[in-house]
Amino acid sequence: MPDEEFINIYFRPFMKIMSTCDPITKCGYESSPTWRQMNGTFGAYSVPNYKGRIPFVTMDGILYTYSKVSTKEVDNDKMIIIDINAQKKPNQFGRDIFFFYRDEAADSIIPYGIGKTREEINQSCSKTGNGLFCAVLIKENGWNFPNSYPW
Numbered sequence: 001m002p003d004e005e006f007i008n009i010y011f012r013p014f015m016k017i018m019s020t021c022d023p024i025t026k027c028g029y030e031s032s033p034t035w036r037q038m039n040g041t042f043g044a045y046s047v048p049n050y051k052g053r054i055p056f057v058t059m060d061g062i063l064y065t066y067s068k069v070s071t072k073e074v075d076n077d078k079m080i081i082i083d084i085n086a087q088k089k090p091n092q093f094g095r096d097i098f099f100f101y102r103d104e105a106a107d108s109i110i111p112y113g114i115g116k117t118r119e120e121i122n123q124s125c126s127k128t129g130n131g132l133f134c135a136v137l138i139k140e141n142g143w144n145f146p147n148s149y150p151w
Contacts, residue, residue, distance in 0.1 A: 003054045006068055011056070015064075021055035024048050027063065028087035035083070038094045038124075038131035038150065045081060045093075045132075057086050078102040080109065093131025095151055100135060111135030126150055 007020060021027035024034065033046035048055045048065045055065040063083040080100040090096055099112035113121055113133030124133035127150045137146060
């Protein structure tokens, strides 16, 4: 199924989509890589359309990206990444970009990293970490940034 058709079936009925981002520059981003880890480096998922991900921006200015395809390395089709202010800076994991995971067994979306140890979560969501598990810290603090949050 083509990407636009997939979006039209599974997302448009539930979200007000302003535009799809193919190529990513269509949604105001500079050329890739676009997103930085918390430690300032580029790494996995630094490109919103990484491994065939399909980015789109909703009317409220949030970019969502997901994939229809899984890989041997990761259940890519279950990961949802959001950039809460789309192309606006800082474009950094844990600051304006957060990772979530589709839990089919529970029929829900959960912060990526739930089930990791406190040490793993704290390391990931630190100024020297990658920022993949920051949504867990925010969720555990009632969806507010805890006082200990690195920013």
